[in-house]
Amino acid sequence: MKSNREFIIEKFREVKALEFVKSNRKHNTGIGKTFEDYLGIVENNLDEPDLAGYEIKAHREESQSYVTMFTKSPNFPAKANAYLNSRFGIPYEDNPSLNKLHTSMFVSRFNTLNGKYSFKLINDRDAKLLKIGVYDINTKTLIDNTAGYTYECLERILNKKLKNLFYVSAEREYRGNDEYFHFNKAEIYSEPSLERFLNLIDEGLIMYDIRIGSYQSGKKYGKPHDHGSGFRILEPNLRLLFNQHETIE
Known part of the structure; x- marks a missing residue:
């Protein structure tokens, strides 16, 4: 039986193998929405991790923008x-x-x-x-x-929402007015710290x-x-x- 880590890495590599895929939404949120669509994640605002105990976030390789932690x-x-x-x-x-x-x-x-x-x-x-x-x-x-x-509240949400973070990078290109992503790299972060x-x-x-x-x-x-x-x-x-x-x- 696969572990959660093995499962999510396998899912990422399946999406990576597709190479460039068309964005499912315009503007900044398109990259995250597109990746989650390919993983089969239903969009929500819950304070639970997205998939297999992992919070999923995706970004354009060149981006220097703010990302929501929680x-x-x-x-x-x-x-x-x-x-x-x-x-x-x-x-x-x-x-x-x-x-x-x-x-x-x-x-x-x-x-x-x-x-x-x-x-x-x-x-x-x-x-x-x-x-x-x-x-x-x-x-x-x-x-x-x-x-x-309260610090207690912050620590609780950190360890609930961001205990394990799967952070995906993507190349992008435009074809006409449409944006395409190649999700080509991922990083797994774990053990968030309140002190940090x-x-x-x-x-x-x-x-x-x-x-x-x-x-x-x-x-x-x-x-x-x-x-x-x-x-x-x-x-x-x-x-x-x-x-x-x-x-x-």
Whole structure:
């Protein structure tokens, strides 16, 4: 009986043998969607690994963009998304009675939002909390840091979602307006570390995105809608999260 490792390597080599295949979706997400389609993975937003205990991510060989490590709503306080969106969100242009809050931040620098607020992560190692800091845009006076993540929550999702990562590289070429991929190399990463994650946070290498909207129809009208708030890192730095690494040709 094949192990999970043997199974996923075999599946990768089957796709690799196809050489160039047409992208099943336009733009940045096309590469991941195409590879997962060939593996038979149904697209989802669950916090479970994609296949055989492995999280699957694919990238273009030349890419230097941010890749999502995992998505997770803040775990404190209760109803954190509703609180943040209500207090700091910006009204929709076409529905000003409802708010949205979309912003990206690091621990190492302030951002700006709507000419009023600056957001910055606060890594409180003593309290074992990663907080979302909201500051006055001019004075940089702290306004709020009551929402964020416990270290326990972060460690749990790291070891659940990213315990084993299968990271696939692809050459690409265009044929007319269509993009084609040759998935030609894979790397297996394992043993993610909370301490490594926190160090990458402190070094300003991990970006946190808040992506909260509001339902504008249906039974959930007006309630917060998390569109994928989570942690992202430049693709070449992803390996720094893990203790173990193996290259698959």
